[in-house]
Amino acid sequence: MGARLVFLGRLEDVAGADARDVAPGPLADVLARLEPTLAVELLGERVRMALNGRLIAETGGVVLGDGDELAFLPPVSGG
Amino acid sequence: MGARLVFLGRLEDVAGADARDVAPGPLADVLARLEPTLAVELLGERVRMALNGRLIAETGGVVLGDGDELAFLPPVSGG
């Protein structure tokens, strides 16, 4: 079934969709297989990440397994 | 027709009514003809006065004529 990346806010426009299914693996490998322009945006310093609905502080050791969902959260502009 | 004194808030209880018609004349004379307990309350330092709907700062020279209305306004407790 693979893993799933979710793109919020303007990242949706960069990715061309609000989510994308990807092959499991270490996050670095997953990102390396994306378009470079998208990967650069996802790694922007103001973009936070949530793994399976929980914010994560460090992305160094993240390995995406089957069924995992990683969300990319740019600065909010709500309310 | 005389002049009219209007009593707001707890002064109404002291006076026994919310207004009283009095004979015209200098304010000092008008007050001197009231019950002393009421006169003392009306002259309390936190009681303000309005003559014909306008607040007055000084009461020294006030002379009530026919048709004049003098209101005694204790501290408010509204809202």
Next chain:
Amino acid sequence: MQDVRLIESGFDPALELERFTAGLPAAGGIVSFLGQVREGGGVEALELKHYGPLTLPGMQALGGTIHARWPLDGLLLLHRVGVMAPRDPIVLVAAAARHRRDAFAAADFAMDHLKSESWFWKREKTAQGWRWIEPRAQDRDDLARW
């Protein structure tokens, strides 16, 4: 837009607020304060007296002061007088503005001044009868913030 009223009998705060909002399609935010007679504590009734020649003109002047101080799209100041029962609305203030900080500040300022500087005198009825309410030190402190 400024709507300032003294109200002699009951009013419907939800309806008043809805009408106020409906007239202000360009306002981004509307802050309201509703004060009601608290149920409980043994209070059976509350009466607000006012002095006609001063009270409404004073509220209108307060509205003018608020409009001059904050950029508002609309301001609503409604205040009951007379005898009220628990749960009855007493006061409804609403401020509409493009920016929400202005709306919050205007409504807050309006309430502090209605409480401490407007010509209302309040008494409560309990099982012991009617009793005049004295001004609260807190109200004076609130006013000193501005």
Next chain:
Amino acid sequence: MQDVRLIESGFDPALELERFTAGLPAAGGIVSFLGQVREGGGVEALELKHYGPLTLPGMQALGGTIHARWPLDGLLLLHRVGVMAPRDPIVLVAAAARHRRDAFAAADFAMDHLKSESWFWKREKTAQGWRWIEPRAQDRDDLARW
């Protein structure tokens, strides 16, 4: 009492506020903030996106923080998501308290945090198409007040 909801389609702020108030007969004061889609300025539609696993839990946590900080009788946090038209309500916050300063502060705090820290992303549609709204410096300043 805490009522926190994400709302997928339209809602009636007057009705929500009336229901909230009706359940709080002992509250002396209720402060509300209504944010609506402004009419004018060329905006044809506004869309709020959210992230399900974070957004509502985040709003509930905000409600808990507010309840812990101020003595409230009730707190209402309603937020629209999806596509909205001008004049549609976006957010309704209400705080009920015995003392009005607490109600004002709680509603003000709630709005500052909903604006700056909640998981919503906003875009507007004009004649030029859809455009994502960037965070405003003002929102960060508002948050720094607390």
